[in-house]
Amino acid sequence: MENVIEIKNLKKAFGEKDVLKDVSMVLPRGKNIAILGESGTGKSVLAKCIVRLIEADSGEICVLGKDILGVENEELDEMRKKVGYLFQGGALYDSMTVKENLEFPIRRTQESKNKKEVAEMVEEALESVGLKDAINKMPAELSGGMKKRIGLARTLILKPEIILYDEPTTGLDPVTSGEISELILRVQEKYNTSSIIITHDIKCARITSSEKLKLMMGGKFYVEGTFKELSESDDKKVSSYFT
Amino acid sequence: MNMMLSKITGSLNTFFIEVGNILLFTVNVVKQLFSGPFEHKELIKQGYQIGNKTLPLIAITGFIMGLVLSLQSRPVLVDFGAQSLLPGMIAVSIIREIGPVITALLCAGKISSGIGAELGAMKVTEQLDAMEVSGTKPLNFVVASRVLATTLLVPILVFFADAVGLLGSFVAVNMHESMSVRLFMSQAFNSLSFSDVIPATIKSVFFGFFIGLIGAYKGYHTDKGTESVGISANSAVVTASLVIFIIDLIAVQVSDIIYGF
Numbered sequence: 126m127e128n129v130i131e132i133k134n135l136k137k138a139f140g141e142k143d144v145l146k147d148v149s150m151v152l153p154r155g156k157n158i159a160i161l162g163e164s165g166t167g168k169s170v171l172a173k174c175i176v177r178l179i180e181a182d183s184g185e186i187c188v189l190g191k192d193i194l195g196v197e198n199e200e201l202d203e204m205r206k207k208v209g210y211l212f213q214g215g216a217l218y219d220s221m222t223v224k225e226n227l228e229f230p231i232r233r234t235q236e237s238k239n240k241k242e243v244a245e246m247v248e249e250a251l252e253s254v255g256l257k258d259a260i261n262k263m264p265a266e267l268s269g270g271m272k273k274r275i276g277l278a279r280t281l282i283l284k285p286e287i288i289l290y291d292e293p294t295t296g297l298d299p300v301t302s303g304e305i306s307e308l309i310l311r312v313q314e315k316y317n318t319s320s321i322i323i324t325h326d327i328k329c330a331r332i333t334s335s336e337k338l339k340l341m342m343g344g345k346f347y348v349e350g351t352f353k354e355l356s357e358s359d360d361k362k363v364s365s366y367f368t
Numbered sequence: 369m370n371m372m373l374s375k376i377t378g379s380l381n382t383f384f385i386e387v388g389n390i391l392l393f394t395v396n397v398v399k400q401l402f403s404g405p406f407e408h409k410e411l412i413k414q415g416y417q418i419g420n421k422t423l424p425l426i427a428i429t430g431f432i433m434g435l436v437l438s439l440q441s442r443p444v445l446v447d448f449g450a451q452s453l454l455p456g457m458i459a460v461s462i463i464r465e466i467g468p469v470i471t472a473l474l475c476a477g478k479i480s481s482g483i484g485a486e487l488g489a490m491k492v493t494e495q496l497d498a499m500e501v502s503g504t505k506p507l508n509f510v511v512a513s514r515v516l517a518t519t520l521l522v523p524i525l526v527f528f529a530d531a532v533g534l535l536g537s538f539v540a541v542n543m544h545e546s547m548s549v550r551l552f553m554s555q556a557f558n559s560l561s562f563s564d565v566i567p568a569t570i571k572s573v574f575f576g577f578f579i580g581l582i583g584a585y586k587g588y589h590t591d592k593g594t595e596s597v598g599i600s601a602n603s604a605v606v607t608a609s610l611v612i613f614i615i616d617l618i619a620v621q622v623s624d625i626i627y628g629f
Contacts, residue, residue, distance in 0.1 A: 178500060178501060202503035205500075205502060205503040209502075210497075210498070210501040212498055216495050216497065216498035217495070218490075219493070219495070230502045233405065233509065234502070234503055236405060283502060
């Protein structure tokens with residue numbers, strides 16, 4: 126099976142602190158991988174290194190067959206259009222309505238699209254996240270869960286091949302958190318995306334990627350396996366996450 | 369002694385790194401100004417907000433500036449029997465120096481801090497990162513449009529401040545003697561030449577460019593946390609004000625060489 130992301134020996138330090146210590150992983154096409162771990166173990170740094178929001182110190186990151194660390198700015202922008210990124214708080218542009226938020230990436234990256242095509246794309250993306258009625262609302266009028274759904278719709282609008290979810294359920298109540306996790310799964314099935322889900326929510330990890338979980342500790346992957354394998358592990362460090 | 373030396377070296381190091389980063393940022397922003405896509409709607413929106421935010425403040429300040437300057441200068445001129453020179457002297461002072469510098473300082477306080485805080489908040493809430501990862505070039509959309517707006521708007525605001533300043537001066541003159549608008553304007557403009565207006569306009573363009581650029585730089589490089597947004601806004605005002613004085617100093621020297629003031 127083709128790997129859409131391949132990471133080898135990735136290292137990143139902030140000053141004296143080594144955040145990522147020799148991290149390696151692959152993400153096969155069409156699969157979801159959840160990365161679990163405590164806060165501050167380097168999960169979000171890893172995701173940000175993949176899209177070069179943070180520059181890695183050493184190692185290799187191949188995204189869709191291209192070495193992302195070696196590409197120039199123009200090529201990097203092209204690559205980034207194929208990799209969606211859902212931020213913790215949704216990161217909606219607060220001076221724009223929901224509609225403008227969704228139109229923005231198309232307007233800026235696909236100038237040839239006419240108004241009708243853009244409107245159809247916006248409608249389809251909002252329908253995918255079940256929030257067609259919120260089209261004219263401002264981000265300040267939305268709840269935390271709605272912001273994440275709209276953030277996901279904005280990510281989906283460019284039809285990415287890969288989606289990186291950074292703590293998609295943080296700060297949400299259990300019901301909304303479950304709905305977002307189900308939505309991630311539905312999106313993967315509908316758009317055939319490959320995803321990395323950074324989370325410390327066990328329920329989210331179980332729903333979105335029960336076949337492949339990785340546990341990160343101290344800047345390294347400590348163990349990986351299916352949800353069942355990890356939840357039944359005898360290792361106290363691992364089992365403590367599942368109790 | 370060694371500790372003091374290392375502190376000075378450290379501060380100098382930080383200063384030069386900051387200057388280097390600002391220069392690099394300037395080059396990137398200038399590149400974006402000439403590369404697409406051009407966001408005319410965003411430019412108009414920013415231009416409107418800048419004008420809307422600062423116009424009343426500049427009107428009040430400009431008027432008081434002209435009024436006070438005239439009231440303070442008049443007794444000295446009266447002593448020499450040269451009060452008829454007052455409109456011309458005020459016009460030269462306002463147009464050459466006081467109008468551009470006061471307007472630029474007000475804009476640094478109002479616009480540069482506003483841009484610093486706005487972009488800082490966008491940085492903290494990951495909105496700039498979201499633009500970056502979707503390949504939508506935030507430097508082009510967010511920064512270049514604001515820098516272009518301030519570059520175009522500040523010279524216009526300076527002209528407005530100059531006009532209101534002259535109006536203030538006219539009111540001050542009429543507090544002591546009766547002078548028609550026509551005579552006042554005639555005396556004021558007879559003392560002016562292109563060598564007064566052109567350098568002032570050129571330096572206003574530079575003031576505008578750096579007011580936008582420094583606000584954007586500080587906001588764009590905000591650290592995590594809401595406290596950092598305030599620090600960025602504050603730092604934008606201080607740095608922009610300092611840069612305004614440096615540009616003014618350079619402009620005076622260059623004008624001196626060219627026009628021999």
